[in-house]
Amino acid sequence: MPAIPLDFYRTEDPIAIARQLLGALLITEIEGIRTVGRIVETEAYRGWGDAACHAHAGTRSPRTEVMYGNGGTAYVYLCYGIHNLFNIVTNGPQRADAVLIRALEPLNGLSHMLARRGLQKPEKRVTMGPGSLSKAMGITRDLYGMELVPGTVWLEWGDEVPDGRVKIGPRVGVDYAGEDAKLPWRFWEAKNPYVSRPR
DNA sequence: GTTATGATTTACT
DNA sequence: GTAAATCATAACG
Numbered sequence: 001m002p003a004i005p006l007d008f009y010r011t012e013d014p015i016a017i018a019r020q021l022l023g024a025l026l027i028t029e030i031e032g033i034r035t036v037g038r039i040v041e042t043e044a045y046r047g048w049g050d051a052a053c054h055a056h057a058g059t060r061s062p063r064t065e066v067m068y069g070n071g072g073t074a075y076v077y078l079c080y081g082i083h084n085l086f087n088i089v090t091n092g093p094q095r096a097d098a099v100l101i102r103a104l105e106p107l108n109g110l111s112h113m114l115a116r117r118g119l120q121k122p123e124k125r126v127t128m129g130p131g132s133l134s135k136a137m138g139i140t141r142d143l144y145g146m147e148l149v150p151g152t153v154w155l156e157w158g159d160e161v162p163d164g165r166v167k168i169g170p171r172v173g174v175d176y177a178g179e180d181a182k183l184p185w186r187f188w189e190a191k192n193p194y195v196s197r198p199r
Numbered sequence: 200g201t202t203a204t205g206a207t208t209t210a211c212t
Numbered sequence: 213g214t215a216a217a218t219c220a221t222a223a224c225g
Binding site: 043045052053054077079080081082083085087098100102125129130131132171172173174176 | 204205
């Protein structure tokens with residue numbers, strides 16, 4: 001499978017990118033361990049006009065700085081003091097957009113994922129949810145700002161998800177964003193058991 | 200320097 | 213169903 005070129009992440013519409021990333025493969029090679037997962041759930045965040053985005057309305061800080069850079073880099077953020085959330089920065093330097101990877105279907109290296117999660121048997125929850133999948137893939141804040149090219153963390157094209165199997169709905173966990181919380185910027189593959197449950 | 204809070208998960212009532 | 217865990221970040225003094 002070919003790696004996704006950096007130019008792909010630099011197009012204007014993060015929502016379109018979130019849709020197209022469904023079915024793509026996320027690959028990490030960390031501490032000599034290679035794991036591969038198929039993306040089955042994403043959310044789009046937009047720097048401008050989206051109150052749910054950390055970098056909305058031009059809010060700039062050391063944490064969100066990477067979103068103001070060029071697309072194709074990793075934005076990893078520690079949430080609730082426990083969970084590493086993995087995002088892909090999109091668009092050019094003018095727009096602080098990102099796509100959050102919310103769920104994966106394990107393909108390769110499942111035994112390593114289980115070990116990282118402290119599980120004995122394959123269970124759906126290994127990669128269910130943004131915090132869990134990051135732990136299973138070995139994603140930490142060390143990846144912050146990394147280019148998504150073959151080496152440590154990158155993406156490749158996988159089986160495309162036809163429109164009939166793509167579900168669209170409001171994002172999760174962003175109630176504080178008021179009206180913007182209702183924007184239908186969450187995409188997932190229908191009937192995939194690894195998609196996280198809505199609250 | 201201090202303090203409030205969250206792109207969540209998990210366990211418990 | 214509700215709440216605790218747990219710490220980097222951001223806003224404030």
